[in-house]
Amino acid sequence: MAEPLLMVEGVSRRFGGLLAVNAASLSAPATRITALIGPNGAGKTTLFAVISGFLRPSAGRVRYAGEDVTGEPPHRLARRGIARTFQIVQPFAGLTVRDNILVGAHLRHRARAAALAIAEEIGHEVGLGDVLDRPAHTLTVSGRKRLELARALATGPKLLLLDEVLAGLNPSEIRDFAPVIRTFCAGGIAVVMIEHVMQAVMSLAEHVYVLAEGRVIAAGSPGEVAADPAVVEAYLGHGAAAKLRSAHG
Amino acid sequence: MLSPLILISAVLNGLLIGAVYALVALGLTLIYGVLHIINFAHGALLSAALFAAFFAYQKLGLDPYLATFLLAPGFFALGYALQRFIIGPASHGDDRNMLLVTLGLAVLIENALLYAFRADTRTIDLAYGFRSIDLGFTFLAVPRLISFVAVFAVALALWLIMSFTDTGKAIRAVAKEKLGAELAGIDVAHIYAMTFGLGTACVALAACLLIPTYYVNPSAGNAFVLIAFTIVVLGGMGSVPGALIGGLLIGVVESLGGFFFGESLGQVGIFLIFIAVLLLRPRGLFGASA
Amino acid sequence: MKAFLPIAIVVAGLACVPLFVHSNVVLNFLLVTLMIALAGQGWNILGGYGGQYSFGHAAFFGAGAYTTAILQAHYGVNAWLGFVAGVAAGAAVGAIIGGLAFRAGLRSSYFALVTLAFAEVLRILTSVAPITGAGVGILIKLDLRAQSFQFQSRAIFYFVILALVAIALIIAQLLERSRFGVWLIAVRENEDAAMALGVDATAVKLGAMIVSAAITAAAGCFYVQYFLFIDAGIAYGTWISIEALLTPIIGGVGTVFGALVGALVVKSLGEGAKLVTGDVPGLDLMIYGAVLVLVIRFAPRGIVGALADIYAHVTRRFVAPRKPAAGVAHG
Numbered sequence: 007m008a009e010p011l012l013m014v015e016g017v018s019r020r021f022g023g024l025l026a027v028n029a030a031s032l033s034a035p036a037t038r039i040t041a042l043i044g045p046n047g048a049g050k051t052t053l054f055a056v057i058s059g060f061l062r063p064s065a066g067r068v069r070y071a072g073e074d075v076t077g078e079p080p081h082r083l084a085r086r087g088i089a090r091t092f093q094i095v096q097p098f099a100g101l102t103v104r105d106n107i108l109v110g111a112h113l114r115h116r117a118r119a120a121a122l123a124i125a126e127e128i129g130h131e132v133g134l135g136d137v138l139d140r141p142a143h144t145l146t147v148s149g150r151k152r153l154e155l156a157r158a159l160a161t162g163p164k165l166l167l168l169d170e171v172l173a174g175l176n177p178s179e180i181r182d183f184a185p186v187i188r189t190f191c192a193g194g195i196a197v198v199m200i201e202h203v204m205q206a207v208m209s210l211a212e213h214v215y216v217l218a219e220g221r222v223i224a225a226g227s228p229g230e231v232a233a234d235p236a237v238v239e240a241y242l243g244h245g246a247a248a249k250l251r252s253a254h255g
Numbered sequence: 256m257l258s259p260l261i262l263i264s265a266v267l268n269g270l271l272i273g274a275v276y277a278l279v280a281l282g283l284t285l286i287y288g289v290l291h292i293i294n295f296a297h298g299a300l301l302s303a304a305l306f307a308a309f310f311a312y313q314k315l316g317l318d319p320y321l322a323t324f325l326l327a328p329g330f331f332a333l334g335y336a337l338q339r340f341i342i343g344p345a346s347h348g349d350d351r352n353m354l355l356v357t358l359g360l361a362v363l364i365e366n367a368l369l370y371a372f373r374a375d376t377r378t379i380d381l382a383y384g385f386r387s388i389d390l391g392f393t394f395l396a397v398p399r400l401i402s403f404v405a406v407f408a409v410a411l412a413l414w415l416i417m418s419f420t421d422t423g424k425a426i427r428a429v430a431k432e433k434l435g436a437e438l439a440g441i442d443v444a445h446i447y448a449m450t451f452g453l454g455t456a457c458v459a460l461a462a463c464l465l466i467p468t469y470y471v472n473p474s475a476g477n478a479f480v481l482i483a484f485t486i487v488v489l490g491g492m493g494s495v496p497g498a499l500i501g502g503l504l505i506g507v508v509e510s511l512g513g514f515f516f517g518e519s520l521g522q523v524g525i526f527l528i529f530i531a532v533l534l535l536r537p538r539g540l541f542g543a544s545a
Numbered sequence: 546m547k548a549f550l551p552i553a554i555v556v557a558g559l560a561c562v563p564l565f566v567h568s569n570v571v572l573n574f575l576l577v578t579l580m581i582a583l584a585g586q587g588w589n590i591l592g593g594y595g596g597q598y599s600f601g602h603a604a605f606f607g608a609g610a611y612t613t614a615i616l617q618a619h620y621g622v623n624a625w626l627g628f629v630a631g632v633a634a635g636a637a638v639g640a641i642i643g644g645l646a647f648r649a650g651l652r653s654s655y656f657a658l659v660t661l662a663f664a665e666v667l668r669i670l671t672s673v674a675p676i677t678g679a680g681v682g683i684l685i686k687l688d689l690r691a692q693s694f695q696f697q698s699r700a701i702f703y704f705v706i707l708a709l710v711a712i713a714l715i716i717a718q719l720l721e722r723s724r725f726g727v728w729l730i731a732v733r734e735n736e737d738a739a740m741a742l743g744v745d746a747t748a749v750k751l752g753a754m755i756v757s758a759a760i761t762a763a764a765g766c767f768y769v770q771y772f773l774f775i776d777a778g779i780a781y782g783t784w785i786s787i788e789a790l791l792t793p794i795i796g797g798v799g800t801v802f803g804a805l806v807g808a809l810v811v812k813s814l815g816e817g818a819k820l821v822t823g824d825v826p827g828l829d830l831m832i833y834g835a836v837l838v839l840v841i842r843f844a845p846r847g848i849v850g851a852l853a854d855i856y857a858h859v860t861r862r863f864v865a866p867r868k869p870a871a872g873v874a875h876g
Contacts, residue, residue, distance in 0.1 A: 058741065084743035092741070098734035109731040112724045113743035121724070161743055293654040295600075345842040351598055354657055355794060356841045358600065362787055363834025369827030473827070481665060484658060519673050526666045533659045534649040 009072055010035040011196045012057070012165055017066030018220075019052055026052045028220035029066065034213075036164065036196045039187065041211035041228075043201060045241055049220040050200045051093055054167050057198075058090040059083040070165065084113060089163035091154040093170045093200075097142040104129060104138040106153055110160030124160055132156045132186055147174045151183070159190065166190065168199040172206050180206055208232070216240065264393035265510045271399035273506015274406040275461055279479050280486035280498040281410065282457030288493025289430040289450040292350060295357040296337075298480025299364035300455055304330055304462030305471045306368060312379050312466075319381075319463045320401070326459040334455025339448035368473040376472040398467040405464055409457065410499055416453075426450055430493070482509070485529040491542025501540065548718055555802070556711045563700040572699045576771065578812040579706040580764050584785060585792030585804035586713040587761030592790060593798035594720060595753040596733025600657040601664030602761050602789040604642060607671070607780030609635040609762025610769045614683040615676060624694030628766045635762020636755050643754030647747045652736075661786075668781035682776025685769060694770045702771055709767065710805065713760050717801045720756075729753050730799070761789060784830065791833055795840050797849025806848050811836065 010033040019027040027049040034040040042050050055061040057068055059080040067076045075083060089110075098106050107125035115121040129138050132152045137145065142153060151171055158166060168187070172180050184206060191197050201207045207214065207228060214231045216224040218240035224231050231237055235251075279301060286294045304326060311322040337360065345356040387394040417423040428436040429446045437443050461479075469475070486505050490497025505525060512521035532539060559579075566572060584606055592598050612634035613627035622630070646659050671677040689697050696702055720726035731739035732746045740746050765785075769775050779785075788811070796807025814836065815829035822828060844851050 060737070060741075079745075080737075080740040081743050081745045084741060090741050092738065096735050096738040098731055098738065100734055101730070105727075109727055109739065109744070110742045112727055116724050118722055118724070118727075121727075157738075157742060293658065341838060341842065345838070345845075347845050349845075350653055351596070352841050352845055354598060354600075354654060355790075356838055358787075358790075359834045359837030359841065361834070362830055363838060366827040366829075366831035366834060370825055370831050374826065481662070484662075488658070519669055523666055523669050526662050526669075529662050530645075530659055530666070533651060533655055533662070534645055537649070537651070537655055 009069070011071060012198065013069040014053070014057060015067045015069065017053065017056055017063045017068065019049075019056055019061060020064040025220055027056065027063075030217065030220065030222050031066075032198075032215045032222065032225070034165065034196045034198045037191055037194055038213060039191050039197045039199065039211050041199050041201055041207045041214045042217060043204075043207055043214060043231075044217035048217040048240075050217050051169055053217065054090060054169055054198075054200060058088055058167055084161055084163075087162070087164035088167065089158035089161050089165070090167035091151075091158050091169055091171055093173070095150045095154050097145070097150055097153055099141070099143040101142055102139050103134055103142055103145065103149075103153055106142050107156045107160045110157040113161040128156050128160050131189075132159070133182070148179045148183075151175065152186075155186070164195060166195050166197045168197060168201075170200055170202065172201060172203045175203075177205075184210055260392040262511070265514045266507050267393065267395060268399070269507035269510030270503055271395065271403050271506070272510065273503040274403040275399075275465055275502075276479070276482055276486055276506050277499045277502020278402075278406045278409060278457055278461040278464070280483040280490070280502050281406075281413070281495060282454035282461075283480075283483050284487045284490065284493055284495065284498040285413075285457070286451055286454040287487065288495075289426055290338075290353075290447050292342075292353045292357065293484070294451070294454065295354065295480075296360040296364060297454075297458060297483060298476035298478075299361040299368075300330070300334070300476065301458045301462055301479055302368055302471075302473055302476030303364055304459040305466060305469070305475055306372065307459070308462050308466045309377055309379060309471045319379075319466045323460055323463040326463060327456045330459035331452040331456040333452075335448045335452035337455075338451035339444060342451070343444055343447055365473050365477070372473065374472055374474075376470045378470050379466060381467050396468055398464075402464040405460070406499075409460060410495065413453070413495065422446075422449055481529075482525060485525055485532075487539075488529060488532050488537070489539050491539035494539070494541040497539060497541035548722065549715065552711065552714045552718060552801070555805070556707065556714070559707055560704065563703055569699055572703055574812065574816060576699065576703050576706055578808050579703075579710050579805075580767055580771075581788050581792055581812060582805045582808035583706065583710050583713055583767070584761045584764035584789040585796075585808055586710070586717065587757045587759070587764065588789040589757075589793035589798060589800075589804045590717065590720065590760065591750075591753045591757035593793050593800070593803060594717075594726065594733065595729045595750060595757075597750055597753070598653070598657050598790070599660040599757075599786075600790070601642075601660030601662070601786055602757075603781045603783065603786040604660065604664040604667055605635040605639055605758040605761040606765035606768070606785045606789070607664075607667060607777075608638040608758075609765030610775045610780045611671060611677055611683070611765075612762075613766045614685060614769045614775045617685055618683050619676070623692065624770060625692070628694065628763075628770070631766035631769075632759050632762050635765065636759040638762075639754045639758025640751065643751045643758075647750045647754070664781050664783075664786060668777050671781060672777035678776065680776075682774060682779075685773040687773065695773070706767055706771075709763055713763075714801055714805070716756065716760070721801065725749065725752065733799075787830070787833065791837055793847070795836060795847055797847030797851075797853075800847075800849045800853075803847055803849045810848065 012034040014030060014032045016029045016031055017027055018025065018029050030053055044050055056063045059078050062077045067074055070086060070088060075086065104125055107129055108121055111121040111124040115124060129135055132155055134149065134152050134156060137149065145153060155171060172183060175183065180203060187197060187210060211228055214226065214228050215222055216231055216237050223240060224234045224237050283294060283297050307326055308319050308322050311317040311325060312319060342353055342356050346353045386397040388397060417427055425441050425446050426449065428441060429443055433443060482505060486498060486501040490501030509521055509525060512524045562575065588599065588602050609631035613631035616622035616627040616630055617624055642660065642663050646656055651659055673679055677683065689695050728744045728749050731744055732749055736746050792807035792811055793804040795810055796805065797803030811833060814832050818828050818832050840847065
């Protein structure tokens, strides 16, 4: 079997005395939605930062499409096909929605006309067709999340790292977002998403990794992971799993 | 043959002048540490303070050391007003705007002085202006010695203010975590203005200490401010001990550099140190890493 | 092609001025204004479009000025070749300073500081070095022939500087519609987000710095040809660093015409003040400082920016929102 598109092998990242990520390993194959969950401060965003080139790991390797890309800068990884969104959305506030997406589109298309066409297309696909000419800072939270996604998609990635892209959305907005993500995945992209919104994780992801205190403590299908006592402990505290079991007889 | 005594003399004089540099740098680093902006108007404010001290002596007959009690509060108020009503509101959420505003203020103040008072250099003659202590192998100017002691007194006073007064604690809180301080009910705009006022008061103090042995003209402050920037960057942005140690260090470097290479090249040496620190270790000796 | 129409109109309009104006004083004023506009447009490329605020653009003005002055005065090089060499020298200095500053990851305040320091170092060095004439400066010998890039008639100098400004305007317009320009603006808005989208921020900033430096250096070269004199204070003085940044800020950063508009406004203010109160030193810069503070405080996008806001406000009221263009391919 061919190597999965993304392979993270034993990555650690230390900040002074704090070991934010501790020998974490995961793999994400193409056309699959892989979720990365865990309590706050577990190191998920740090791991994303390492994978997308914003941080160098203190140890371990990142392999992408069969090559070792550990430590390459973000723009080089973007050219290889790794795109990411940010937990705190970072729109180009002063530019229009269209011009925001245009920046991403220009990665693979030098000519302005071609890049504009891509931007237009993707803008419609994520549901921003009506607001393409509005300044980005006038968008609602949901709109900004879509814009984050659109910009990343415009770069024509093969691997999409979504960092809490559903945070701050209400349930109906989440329901609208999910099919958009699923469509891109079906198109051949590998998606790794950090999420706290459990309903989304359970319904979208095919494979789940659980990170707690920097280490991967569980991996498997959503159902397996939800039943894992170690996961319950990580979220609800020591002894919680036993308490739950005894409460349910 | 270079006598070691001559070198020691250069070092000692460097330390004395370095102390005043440190005082100017102290104001700058205080402002940066809390507001996270580089106050490009610092030099022009020093020029203005020098003129103020000059006229306090000429028109009011105030000895500069006495004039501090007039000038320091006055410039504190000026600094407070500048930050509260001009610099702060001009930021529009982008630090770069504050850079431009302080630059604009620098140009405005310096040239207003030039326009009003012309470019002639003035000095004041004080009885003790030329008094010095004879150490045998060298002379140390009394005003410079007074400055040296005064600077440490000021640093101590600042430390006491920061540690024990409510305002000082609020300033430290805002410097560390602005949003948290705001949520805790601290009026950040007021604290920013207080800090800027303190920094400007330091400048006024430095002017009063300098004027017995220095000159007054609209661009006098500029010579100091680039050196002050160097010190702040070398010592670490926002670090008070860094400003003190950096100031003394740069004073010595300038003294020795000027001694060996002549004044102009000595200045170039300082700027090259400045550039090197910016490029290689921007957080300086004691600053927090970016 | 349609995008260049405004530039053509403006340049054509300015080119007609010598037909009606024969006063040397006025021509001189316009000449110097255009020269400042050129220097400012250089700053605008890096600061306006790229968001990297340099406080030491004098470094490039002076590099251009001294290079052409030294080549002509000491080595007898032809003035036109000297001009080209000056622009190249400016670009080289830009590459060095930019390379050092951007590789070290300097941003915002630190970047402003380091550019200020470089300009100051150059000023001090050239004020003592023999080859730059030390404290005395360099004089170019009067030789009123076209091949020496000197002209009897001021009007010809005017056309030369106007041509240079036209080129700078075209460069800005091309930049806005190019991929490089889109990337540069993205870096200005949010460097990290831009990097995540594949933009090599360091390379883009460096490229902008080189273009910016070359344009400002051209202004320095022109200064030497017109005034036939240069010294350290003129070449690397804070006056040019200030005027180069002031004009686009006031006119409108990140716009094609901002530097030109700003130069016209700023220089007119300066001259106007001198007419009213006499030519007292410090008056013009004092006004510039005040204007800078007021503009940032009340109209941070400058004149062109404010006009654009008004235009957008008005058109939103009276014009229906644009529909997506028909014929664009969909998913």
